[in-house]
Structure formats: C-alpha cells, structure tokens
Amino acid sequence: MRIIFNGTIMALKLGIGSKTGVGVDIGSNSIKVLELSKSGRKYYIDALDIIDLPAGAVSGGTVNDGASAASYLKSSFSKLGISEKKVAIGIPCKHVIIKTIEMPKMKAKEVDSSIYYEAQRYITYDMNEVFLDYIILGDSPNDAGSNLIMIVAGKKDIIENQMDFIHQCGLNPNIVDVDCIALENMFNFNYPEEFDELTAIIKIGASETNVHVLQKGVNLFRRDIPIGGMNITEEIAKKFQIDVNEAENIKIGNMGNRGGDFKADYSIYLNMILSRVTSEIQRTIDYFAANNDKQYPKKVYLTGGSSKLPGILEDIETKINIPVVSINPFRNLLFRQNIADDKSHFFAVAVGLALRGAE
Ligand SMILES: Nc1ncnc2c1ncn2[C@@H]1O[C@H](COP(=O)(O)OP(=O)(O)OP(=O)(O)O)[C@@H](O)[C@H]1O
Numbered sequence: 001m002r003i004i005f006n007g008t009i010m011a012l013k014l015g016i017g018s019k020t021g022v023g024v025d026i027g028s029n030s031i032k033v034l035e036l037s038k039s040g041r042k043y044y045i046d047a048l049d050i051i052d053l054p055a056g057a058v059s060g061g062t063v064n065d066g067a068s069a070a071s072y073l074k075s076s077f078s079k080l081g082i083s084e085k086k087v088a089i090g091i092p093c094k095h096v097i098i099k100t101i102e103m104p105k106m107k108a109k110e111v112d113s114s115i116y117y118e119a120q121r122y123i124t125y126d127m128n129e130v131f132l133d134y135i136i137l138g139d140s141p142n143d144a145g146s147n148l149i150m151i152v153a154g155k156k157d158i159i160e161n162q163m164d165f166i167h168q169c170g171l172n173p174n175i176v177d178v179d180c181i182a183l184e185n186m187f188n189f190n191y192p193e194e195f196d197e198l199t200a201i202i203k204i205g206a207s208e209t210n211v212h213v214l215q216k217g218v219n220l221f222r223r224d225i226p227i228g229g230m231n232i233t234e235e236i237a238k239k240f241q242i243d244v245n246e247a248e249n250i251k252i253g254n255m256g257n258r259g260g261d262f263k264a265d266y267s268i269y270l271n272m273i274l275s276r277v278t279s280e281i282q283r284t285i286d287y288f289a290a291n292n293d294k295q296y297p298k299k300v301y302l303t304g305g306s307s308k309l310p311g312i313l314e315d316i317e318t319k320i321n322i323p324v325v326s327i328n329p330f331r332n333l334l335f336r337q338n339i340a341d342d343k344s345h346f347f348a349v350a351v352g353l354a355l356r357g358a359e
C-alpha cells in the first residue's frame with residue numbers, strides 16, 4: 001500500500017501505456033465508483049455508479065456502518081463487472097494539513113530522513129496521529145539553493161477507518177489521496193486551457209462546501225465552509241415540520257401533490273437558505289482577493305450534488321460578479337459504449353481519484 005497525498009499536476013502526465021484506475025469516493029450521502037482505463041494517451045470511462053447510503057452510514061468521510069455500506073459497494077462492483085481490486089480513495093480535506101515549505105536542495109534520501117523533523121514545525125496535529133507524505137515540487141522562486149516541497153499530513157484515524165472499510169469490501173486501497181487534491185487534479189486534467197488563469201473551483205456536497213483558488217495547476221487558497229446539502233435538508237425538515245426523507249425529496253424537486261401555498265412558502269425559505277450559502281462563498285472569495293493584491297478569479301467552476309439546488313449558480317454569479325459555470329468532469333474522457341450519465345456533478349472527485357490510479 002502506498003499513501004500518496006501528493007501532486008498537484010501529476011494527473012497531467014499522460015505517458016503512453018494501458019492501465020486501469022478505480023476511484024471510490026466515499027461521501028456522506030452516497031459512494032461514487034468510477035473505473036477508467038488508459039489506452040495509449042486516451043482515458044476511457046469503463047463503468048460508473050452512485051451508491052445511495054442509508055442515513056448515518058457515512059458522515060463527513062467517516063464510515064460508521066461499514067457492514068451495510070460494504071454490502072452495497074460489493075454489489076455495485078459485481079453489477080458493473082469491475083474485477084480490479086486496487087482502488088484509490090480520498091480522505092476529506094478537513095482531516096488533512098497541506099503546506100508548501102522550502103528546504104535546501106539535497107538528495108532524495110536526505111529529504112526522506114529530514115522531512116519528519118521539518119514538518120513538525122508546520123503541522124499543528126500531534127505527529128503521532130498523522131501519516132505524513134511529501135512531494136518535491138521544484139525550484140523555489142525565492143532561493144536558487146532551495147526546493148519547494150509540499151507536505152501533507154492526514155489524520156491516521158480517518159485514513160485507517162476508510163482503509164478498513166475498503167478491506168471489508170474485499171478491495172485493496174492502494175492509493176490514499178485527499179479529496180480536494182483529487183478535485184484539483186480532475187480540473188487540471190479537464191481544463192488545461194485555464195492553466196494560466198486565476199480560477200476558483202467550488203464544490204457543494206452533502207456535508208460541506210469547499211472553495212479552491214488555483215493558478216498554473218497549483219492551489220493558492222482553500223477554505224472549507226461547514227454548510228452542505230445535509231444541513232439544508234435538516235433545516236427544511238425543521239421549518240416545515242416534516243421528516244428528513246420528505247424534506248430531501250422536496251429539495252431535489254419532488255413536490256408530490258403539495259399545493260401552491262406550500263410551494264410559495266418553500267421557495268421563499270429555500271432562497272433564504274441559498275443566500276446564506278452564497279454569502280459565505282462571496283465572503284470567502286472577497287477574503288482571497290483582499291489578501292492577494294485585490295485579484296479576483298476570472299471564472300468560477302461549480303460542482304457537487306448541492307450545486308443543483310435551483311438558482312444557486314445564478315445567485316453566486318450575481319453576488320461575486322464573476323462568470324460561474326458547471327464543471328464537466330468527463331470533458332476530456334471518452335465513454336466506452338453504452339454508458340450515458342447525466343449526473344456528472346457527482347463525479348468530480350471520483351474522476352480525480354480514478355485518474356490517479358490510471359496514471
Ligand atoms: N437535484 C438536486 N437538488 C438539490 N440538491 C441535490 C440534488 N441532488 C442531490 N442533491 C444534494 O447533494 C448532496 C449530495 O452531494 P454529493 O454527492 O456531492 O455529497 P457526498 O459526496 O455524498 O457527501 P460529502 O459532502 O460528505 O462529500 C445531498 O445533500 C443531496 O441532497
């Protein structure tokens with residue numbers, strides 16, 4: 001098993017070869033599975049699936065009910081005909097510290113032996129409770145005698161929790177990535193024309209919202225906002241005194257036979273909740289600009305299940321006055337026959353993970 005958290009643009013290295021990569025993105029609402037295979041320089045989607053989970057089986061990336069989630073994942077693999085046992089998983093960004101540091105240039109072996117001591121200065125977690133990894137990014141722009149090194153420290157308990165779960169499914173977690181790095185790799189792979197531009201990626205999932213700012217394939221800023229689709233569903237349930245399943249149904253557009261009065265009240269309430277999320281996004285982008293010579297991203301790319309909330313894309317666009325578009329994580333991938341999927345907003349992280357496996 002290799003833990004690799006590293007790499008901002010590694011997925012761009014399209015060597016010639018043939019390899020399969022399976023990404024398993026363990027979310028709070030559902031697990032996303034995606035198998036890619038590389039043939040020559042092209043990547044093909046062989047199979048994909050969304051496995052809806054019972055409430056509470058996974059929360060914020062921690063698997064609470066491994067037995068039931070494992071039975072769903074196993075049957076998905078057999079339904080899809082995936083025989084590859086090695087999979088890539090991504091632990092949530094909030095359980096990871098990522099820092100770029102400078103170290104005097106030295107041999108790879110010497111970096112290996114000194115990185116732990118060096119990292120201690122930057123990692124606020126207890127070092128006994130983390131797995132540490134690093135990648136040498138290249139020359140430091142400030143000092144010709146130093147290298148830029150990205151260090152990544154992930155909480156052991158969450159990594160072991162996800163690895164145990166994957167083992168429980170009869171699979172082998174040979175790549176442990178970080179979901180926010182997988183997302184950025186997916187973006188760099190699919191939108192190479194944005195490489196030089198200052199660009200924001202926003203993922204609105206079930207448990208949280210993540211805002212990233214990138215340039216030249218490298219992350220400049222990242223912030224997690226603790227609001228996601230799950231809180232929104234809970235708030236709708238509370239407000240209208242209905243259970244969460246009903247609230248979830250209404251939220252995704254199944255109003256059933258509810259009357260016009262309800263629809264009007266619901267619409268007002270939803271807009272109020274949306275406004276809270278989008279104001280937080282606006283504050284985050286303003287904060288980035290205030291700390292970076294007043295530079296704003298040229299464009300915002302949106303993804304995640306909750307990016308489909310009606311009106312949210314337009315509301316973000318109005319508030320920050322920057323064009324907002326939906327990410328197509330399949331943009332530079334080819335489909336094998338008979339796979340059609342209109343749920344691309346769910347697969348951004350899974351594509352990044354699968355690319356890592358198929359590298
Ligand atoms: N059509 C829709 N409109 C509004 N919300 C939707 C829609 N479809 C799905 N969602 C919401 O998207 C969320 C799931 O998104 P996503 O799959 O990105 O999260 P996850 O990966 O399961 O969880 P995590 O945030 O922990 O990574 C749920 O809260 C769900 O209610």
Ligand SMILES: [Mg+2]
Pocket residue numbers: 025026027028205206349
């Ligand atoms: Mg997710």
